[in-house]
Amino acid sequence: MQFRVDRDSLGEIKIPVDAYYGPFTARALKNYNITGRSSHQNLIIAYAMIKRSAALANMQLKKLDSKKGNAIVKACDEVLHGSLIKQFVVDAINSGAGTAFNMNVNEVIANRALEILHRKKGNYKYISPNDDVNMAQSSNDTFPTALHVAILLDAKELLPRIDKLVASLRKKAKQFSDSAKIGRTHLMDALPVTLGMEFEAYAVAIENAKDAIEIAMKELEYVALGGTAVGTGANAPKGYRTLAIKNLVKISALNLKPVKDMRYGLQSRFAAANFSSALRNLALELIRIANDIRLMASGPTAGLAEVTIPAIHAGSSIMPGKVNPSLAESLNMVCFNVIGNDLSVALASQAGQFELNVMLPVMAKCVLESVDMLKNILPMFSENMIDGLQANRGRLESYIEKSPVLVALLAPYIGYMKAAELYKEALKKNTSVRELILKKGLMRKETVDKILNKKNILKSE
Numbered sequence: 213m214q215f216r217v218d219r220d221s222l223g224e225i226k227i228p229v230d231a232y233y234g235p236f237t238a239r240a241l242k243n244y245n246i247t248g249r250s251s252h253q254n255l256i257i258a259y260a261m262i263k264r265s266a267a268l269a270n271m272q273l274k275k276l277d278s279k280k281g282n283a284i285v286k287a288c289d290e291v292l293h294g295s296l297i298k299q300f301v302v303d304a305i306n307s308g309a310g311t312a313f314n315m316n317v318n319e320v321i322a323n324r325a326l327e328i329l330h331r332k333k334g335n336y337k338y339i340s341p342n343d344d345v346n347m348a349q350s351s352n353d354t355f356p357t358a359l360h361v362a363i364l365l366d367a368k369e370l371l372p373r374i375d376k377l378v379a380s381l382r383k384k385a386k387q388f389s390d391s392a393k394i395g396r397t398h399l400m401d402a403l404p405v406t407l408g409m410e411f412e413a414y415a416v417a418i419e420n421a422k423d424a425i426e427i428a429m430k431e432l433e434y435v436a437l438g439g440t441a442v443g444t445g446a447n448a449p450k451g452y453r454t455l456a457i458k459n460l461v462k463i464s465a466l467n468l469k470p471v472k473d474m475r476y477g478l479q480s481r482f483a484a485a486n487f488s489s490a491l492r493n494l495a496l497e498l499i500r501i502a503n504d505i506r507l508m509a510s511g512p513t514a515g516l517a518e519v520t521i522p523a524i525h526a527g528s529s530i531m532p533g534k535v536n537p538s539l540a541e542s543l544n545m546v547c548f549n550v551i552g553n554d555l556s557v558a559l560a561s562q563a564g565q566f567e568l569n570v571m572l573p574v575m576a577k578c579v580l581e582s583v584d585m586l587k588n589i590l591p592m593f594s595e596n597m598i599d600g601l602q603a604n605r606g607r608l609e610s611y612i613e614k615s616p617v618l619v620a621l622l623a624p625y626i627g628y629m630k631a632a633e634l635y636k637e638a639l640k641k642n643t644s645v646r647e648l649i650l651k652k653g654l655m656r657k658e659t660v661d662k663i664l665n666k667k668n669i670l671k672s673e
Contacts, residue, residue, distance in 0.1 A: 218334045232299040232333065234319035234341060240312035244303040251313055251573075252580040256300050257292060258361035258464075259317045262354050262437065263345055264288035265459035266452075270347050273449045280339055283325035292463075296320055304577040308570030310355035318345040348448035348456070352478055353439040355572045357460075359484055360432040362576065364466050366583040367429055367487070373590040374422045374494070378415050380598040385412035392666055393518060393608040394615050401617040404669045407518070407603050414501045421494035428487040433467050435460070436477030442567040443475035481569045484579060485561035491582050492554035495547035502540040502547075505597070509537050517607050522600030539589075539597040546585045553578035612669075619645045621663055626654055 215226040220235035227238050267284040270276035276284075290296060299320045306312040318341035323333040325345070331338055339345070388407035395402040437460065438453025440446050445453060453470060461468045471477035511517035527534035556578045560571035612618075616638035622645070623631040638645050646664060649655050655663075662668065 216334050218336075227334070232296055232320040232323040233301060233316055234323065234334065234336070236312065236315035236341070237302060237319050240302050240306060240316065244306040244312060246303045246305045247577070249304050250300055250302065251304050252362060252576065253297065254362040254365045254580060255358055255576055256297060256317070257365065258358040259314070259354065260288045260291040260321070261361065261460055261463045262358055263317060263321055264292075264463060265456050266347065266349055267345070268459045269452050269455035272455055273451055275449050276344065276347055279329070280325065280344055283328040283339070284321055284345055286328055287321045287324035290324060291321070296324060305573050309351045309568060310572045310576070311351040313573065314346070314351040314354055315341060318342065321345050348440065348452045350440040352441050352568055353436045356477060356481070357435040357437040359572060359576050360435050361460070361464055361466065361468070363484065363487060363579055363583070364429060364432050365464070366580055366587070367425065370583050370587050371422065371426070373587055374418060377590050377594045377598070378418050378422070380594040381411050381415035381418065384598060384601055385415060388603050391603040391605055391608055392612055392670060394611045394617070401615050403617060403620055404612050406670060407608065410504070417497045417501070418494070421490070421497050424493060425487070425490040428483070428490040431483040431486055433469055434471040434477070434483065435468050436471050436474055438470065439474035439478050443478045445474065475567065478568050479564055479566070481561040481564065481575060484575050485557055488554045488557040488579050488582065491579070491586065492551050494586070495550040499544055499547045502543045505601070506537045506540050517604055520602040520604055522596065524596050539593050543589055543593050546589045549585060550582040553582045613644060616645050618664055618669070621669065622649065622655070625663070
């Protein structure tokens with residue numbers, strides 16, 4: 213391998229001759245070999261958007277030479293079109309405040325801009341990663357801004373996939389609207405509902421979780437770009453903040469706004485933590501729904517067997533014909549990971565001191581990873597699990613007919629104590645409450661039929 217020699221404030225260092233990164237990145241590669249993964253692609257895109265927007269603002273304010281600035285903008289555009297992605301090599305968890313990643317971006321853009329101007333890579337006296345690409349910026353304001361932009365870009369792809377799950381649940385709610393079943397509270401028999409009612413409630417739960425995510429996204433629209441090192445805007449020319457954010461809005465197509473207090477924008481990571489908690493709450497609802505489906509499908513001979521799940525592959529390597537709720541189990545594992553990531557984000561969020569929270573890289577890794585996992589699993593769960601569910605009507609009806617809990621509907625007519633006696637007797641004799649009522653002559657058949665008819669059983673306010 214051939215090398216060139218680059219120089220930074222620490223001295224000279226060898227860099228692979230074809231690499232677009234520079235000395236800061238090379239040193240980071242030796243110190244941050246942690247996750248084995250580079251930063252999320254949307255974080256790279258967000259940073260390229262920020263560097264482009266900053267270069268335009270600095271040119272507009274006559275602070276950056278237009279020849280250099282236009283080369284920087286062109287280099288950023290190449291990144292945004294998918295070039296040079298493999299040059300962003302710093303580990304996802306790197307230095308505090310993400311300085312190593314910011315410098316990785318600065319160096320790649322600087323070296324590509326040098327090439328565009330027919331200069332050699334590493335000629336930082338002509339285009340400097342710090343003085344030119346990072347002009348009027350700091351890792352302390354660019355990384356929080358990139359964090360917000362990257363999450364928003366990723367979340368925009370998640371929302372329609374949540375909608376798809378809601379639509380699948382609603383379709384099943386309609387399909388199962390006349391499938392009466394025994395309700396359960398405390399996992400014990402309760403008054404009947406319909407399978408459709410249950411699935412409509414699932415749809416409402418996921419809709420509510422999506423609403424909370426969208427509200428959290430609104431908070432992420434406030435960005436700290438222009439705050440530089442401590443939120444005072446030191447080394448940024450007058451008007452830079454407004455122009456840079458305006459340029460960023462244009463390139464990102466996001467409704468970004470300057471955060472009301474730039475000190476707050478650097479100190480607090482409330483918006484990211486709030487978004488992460490909204491993902492966690494979605495995960496909690498998904499776990500609950502997935503587990504209900506696993507229980508409903510359990511069996512088919514020794515479980516509830518209320519629904520039949522689609523077979524996406526053989527369920528066992530040793531038991532032929534077995535069908536498992538594998539996608540529900542996979543969804544659970546994803547959601548457990550989302551919850552774990554949220555805990556990491558929560559700990560990172562409270563770990564800021566004074567003018568800066570430096571735990572940004574781990575927050576970016578965790579939140580973006582959670583969004584990606586949910587983006588990937590939800591369409592599969594919707595299409596290959598929910599859409600293929602079928603009601604086992606015979607089993608559902610048999611549970612209602614046999615369940616002594618229907619005696620609760622008779623209690624207003626025969627009294628609670630008498631109803632409790634009938635419940636116990638029905639269980640002991642393995643007979644229905646209807647049969648006991650008629651056998652004991654406690655009510656006329658017409659009255660019992662009226663009280664225990666399907667319409668009365670399932671009536672709701």
